[in-house]
Amino acid sequence: MDILTVKQHMLETINATVSHEMRNPINAIHCQNLKIEDLIEQLDQIISYDDNRTLGSFKNELKRIRNDMKLSLEIQLASTKLLIYLVNDLLSFA
Numbered sequence: 001m002d003i004l005t006v007k008q009h010m011l012e013t014i015n016a017t018v019s020h021e022m023r024n025p026i027n028a029i030h031c032q033n034l035k036i037e038d039l040i041e042q043l044d045q046i047i048s049y050d051d052n053r054t055l056g057s058f059k060n061e062l063k064r065i066r067n068d069m070k071l072s073l074e075i076q077l078a079s080t081k082l083l084i085y086l087v088n089d090l091l092s093f094a
Contacts (some may be wrong), residue, residue: 017055018086018090022086025078025079025083026079029076032073035068042065043062046065047050
């Protein structure tokens with residue numbers, strides 16, 4: 001193999017790897033954004049729902065939604081950190 005063929009093969013491998021590794025956190029962020037949209041819709045329904053719920057069941061429902069939102073945020077933060085790391089690594093390699 002000549003040097004140009006080796007270089008081309010390396011670039012193709014790097015491109016395929018980086019594309020795959022960057023796609024994962026982007027997909028995670030997108031899915032978590034959809035989840036947060038759903039949770040906000042659930043909160044809107046609870047807030048607008050007028051019935052004789054006990055305060056305890058209302059609080060429990062809000063706590064569940066809050067915990068789901070916190071988990072979504074944690075996933076987004078981890079995904080963005082990974083994506084930033086990958087982009088910085090790619091830029092320092094180039």
